[in-house]
Amino acid sequence: MFKSLGRRGAVGATMVALLTALVGCGTTGPQGGAPDDGSVHVWVLEDDKMNAAQQQAADEFNKNSSVKVVIDRFSPDSYPDKLRVAMGSPNAPDVFFNWGGGSIKSYVQAGTLVDLTPTLDAKPQLKQAFLPAVLEAGGLDGKYYGIPLRGMQPVVLFYNRDVFANAGVQPPQSWNDLLSLIDTFKSRGITPFALGGATAWTELMWVEYLVDRYGGAEVFDRIVHGDQSAWRDPSVLQAAQTVQDLVDRGAFGTNFASVDYNSHAASTLLARGNAAMHLMGSWEYANQLQDDPDFARTKLGYTTFPGIEGGKGDPANLVGNPTNYFSVSAQSKNKDTAIAFLDQMATDSYVTKLLQAGDVPTTTSAQDRLGQSDNPEFATFQYNLVQRAPEFTQSWDQALDPNIGQAVITAIQQLFNKQLTPEQFVQTVEQAR
């Protein structure tokens, strides 16, 4: 009798423990979601300097707000899928970091984002605080869904000034310059271009610029608006052929396919002089500054991607990310507070923080304040590039629907690795759904 009671007790205890564990899950909520604690949760990517600026904005806002803003940081790698899962659940963040374009398209279609057009109409000072083209890139179909939160990120051609000086050459002004530089550096045992080919989007940058230079910005503009036949534009095939021609010429060395950009392997090649040039987003300056401040400030050169003779694209066109944006979730229980927080993105103190972190803010006020930047020369170079660019094409993987974007960057990696011929590449991306 005693024995069986003991057993029953054990079973009971197990059940209680189990139930407690289950109930415990329910009340604290999953780690990934935003807990419903009455504050406004703002989801951002992990980035020490940027997080400091965002935290400062939140602190300033919280001084005069009864509903508090909390900054939640996420690792960039898993951020898009965490966001997707949270947005489909009752634990969506109130405000979240995004790339505009394709990255918010499905959220807009599902009606999960707040249309910020009325807000911007009601606050002209906020609307006029940002460059119009950048603000527009954060929206969709003529409506605004995002407020710029970072600097502009055009893709530029970085180079190692020492390596160029030793070889007695100048940065490329034309496509022929670029081709002859490949031979020059190859003969000196230096990889002409560092390329982190294990990370597919670094190769995407080359294809973006080549398609733009051959066919102009309108080719990708047609693609991004759903015209899959635009992949058949001759410029896409030309770009693909040029990619393999560059690979054959040894422009990227032979082992680029296992160079990982995320672990700074490509950046280190440039900094150490193993490579002469590196096509990368302007954030690369901040990376180099962190790894090797001396190199970044004195030896890191930068120029634009050259035009191609006979191509339709304006050599002043840019590709890259206009900036990153904050959007507001339609599910937010504190929508007014969330929207009010976005005003902080245009304040002087936030812009100053961005400048100090090496970013070039997309605010109209930035032009007069570039001198406050960590590197005024590079900041001015970027600002002028963006100001003067006739077209600024958004990174394809951010602009396209995620399923098509994923297929396209995988095909680009196969093109660089010669697992696909240029013709097969065009066929593959055209059929991407």
Added chain:
Amino acid sequence: MTTATHRRVDRPGGVWALPALVLFGLFALLPMLLVGYLSLTAWNGLGNPSFIGMANWTRLFTDPAMLDSLRLSVLLTVLSWVIQTPISLLLGVWAAGRQRNRAVLSAIFFLPLLLSSAAIAVLWRALLDPNFGLAATLGPLVGFADGNIAGTPTGALLCVAFVASWQFIPLHTLFYQSGARQIPESLYEAALIDGASRVQQFRHITLPQLRNTIVSSSVLMVVGALTFFDTVLILTNGGPGTATYIVPFRMYTTAFRSYDYGYASAIAFALVLVATAISLLLVRVSGFARMRSTREGM
């Protein structure tokens, strides 16, 4: 009282299985059923899934990319088994002995077992860098003059198989060690009297006695390789191109990069069916199901 206790010993009450059943039902069966349902829908993670019948399954059987993933998964499974089984078998049998330094060396061999998969993959990713990693030094010795091991389709798949083996050989060594320790000493003593060499002893005593251990270790290896994922994600990210897009990785990218949860669920469900079928088949073919003891006199 006595009879009652006796009956309980013979056949414990069903309530004892309850905690396990609840956990299994909640965290294995229920999600599986939900995935089965999702595989019949189109869903991008937002709003409600819309029912589309068998469309995802038709796509699954006609998708050439899927066939390629299946080929890679099978290849990886075979590679893993071929690399892991002989090494862990020999190591395990050796570790079961009484040699000098055995304990110290065994402890070192078991180290990878203590590391998390993610840590192992990050570590090897750094080592595989063709300019600054171990690959720059060792690459030329194995036919990759520029260290570009992870950048070639064959090299990348071999890297994944190698890292997986490095990670899991200790576990299987542990199985073989305990298996070999169970073999009665008297068998070897008899063989010694008959003048059998060490190789003969291994072939005619150790191997047959380890039969059940080999089967269970193999089932774990095969099912493990079929559902292998984390190392691929971190080490090669499916690349170069789609050279290491094994089935679980394709499932992940379909769900979490393309947000096509319906099709990803169909892949997941098919994977569950295939892995279950293969492990059942292995168990049946090997006679493991009859569970007869291979130990002498038992």
